[in-house]
Amino acid sequence: MRLAADQVEYTVDGRTLLDRVSLALAPGEVHAVLGRNGAGKSTLLRLLAGDLQPQNGSVTLNGRALMAWTPRARARMRAVLPQSESLRFGFTAAQVVALGRYACPQHRPETERRIVGEALQMAGVGELALRRYPSLSGGERARVQLARVMAQIWEPLGDADTVTDAGGGPRYLLLDEPTASLDLAHQHGCLLQARCFAASGVGVLAVLHDPNLALRYADRVTVLEQGRVIGQGATREVLTRELLERTYGIAIELVHTAGEALPVVVAHPPTSHLSS
């Protein structure tokens, strides 16, 4: 019962973007993917989303090849938040979220409206429901898109064909740099929502740039370097100073602040003109 990449390889024009990478996302956990720009984070997410097909290895959803599911069945089990959005038509924010319900069994209109409203609330943009999407700021749009992908997998599945054990079908949410266009408070808000969503039985995979967010919100982490996994496992155990320095190629310090169980990752750039 998981969304898993097994020994996947992906090559473009002779350049290996992913080299025998495995990752298993289980329902209920938040899994962060870290790495430098170009390390293969987004490629891995797009393989798990089914946008790309690996040249070697396999991607399976609940034990069955990802692409063997019908598009609709896939969409009921996993939603994807892409890195950028390009919607230029004048839907309202609520309409955009309702678009996410395309593959879901449709309830009565009131119920559908309630789900859309709650998803917008959860993403912290409840008051924007009737605003026209193109008139929103980048951060507001990102949160409306988050509401849309949450609405897509809002309820546990009931269908016999997708549920193989008791307790509702598993759901997965793939987030590609969900915090990229958000301010500090909303970055935490977004990942808090991801945590809540995970607590309701959704497996959340998030590509992140900030190791502090990963430390705080992820149960597990996969660290990539040039298409290879250089660290994978429980976040607190994997994200050591040594690994972070290797990953980002910069001096790192783990600072423990008073009253906080978690260390804070502080970067020390090599030629910082601020340091004396």
Add this chain to the structure above:
Amino acid sequence: MNPLLSSLRRPLPLCLLLGVLALAAAVGGLASGPLAIGGGDILGALGLGTPPDPTVSATILQLRLPRVLLGLIVGAALAVSGAAMQGIFRNPLADPGLVGVSSGAALAAVAAIVLGAALGLGAAGRWLLPLASFGGAAITTLLVSRLSRVDGATQPAQMLLVGLAVNAVSGAGIGLLANIASGPALRALTFWMYGSLGRAGWPEIAVTAPVVLLALLLIPLRGRELNALLLGEAEAAHMGVDVERLKRWLVLLVLLAVGGAVALTGIIAFIGLIVPQLIRLWAGPDHRLLLPASALLGGALLTVADTAARTVAAPVELPIGVLTALIGGPFFIALLLRLRGRGETW
């Protein structure tokens, strides 16, 4: 806003209003002309009352009714095709005329008229024109969608440029054929270039209209998928839309609608651009409303335009394509200005 006005943004009231508008346009089209005909006589001629004078009856049934039906069907076909293409390409400037599909269909049709006999295609008879026109539409659509792809995504600007080139080449082709054509074929060419609702009669309508109507009925069933597609092709696929199948299916239906429309009336520009934009402006981009509403407004608009084309300068009949281009050109510029510098597409 006034509650009555805002209720007209909802699907059912808006479609009812547009339906009434289309009906009024049809009645106006039947009534006006060199011989003004009253409502009682119109109903009578249609078999809904006492039959009028045979001349009046013939004017209605043989001259005006086919034109009005053509106006409704072709107007609806062009508007719905425009709306669907704009959805497929996620670009409000996509229009069967602007991107060259109409002129490709017209070139093929003209070639069939001028060269058909010489090439021994006469056997196709009444089917020759619509078939040639569907074929021309198919080839240009394929060409335009291939050439306007940059890195796997359709580029709006690229598509308009390719359309420009296709229109130029098709225009040149039609001009060349005009040079080698003679007599009646030559007269037919102006019809293809500027469009007319006066050429096709009942036999042509009987052959081509069912195909166009079928496409018109099937396209609006894809409203939800088109809505999802507006988010992007990858996003729509994540949401459970079979994007490639949807695009193939819609492109085929648009081909049938546009090819059929061109076979019946020649090139009529800008209906496919203006009508969906007006509906979006008024009621938003939801295709579940946009597609049927565009059909109704497109039919109404083309019928009114045709009635105007044959009455304003009577007894001379203005080419309807000239009239729609006169209205559509400035509208297109206004649209470009409005889109410029803002991220929004109505």
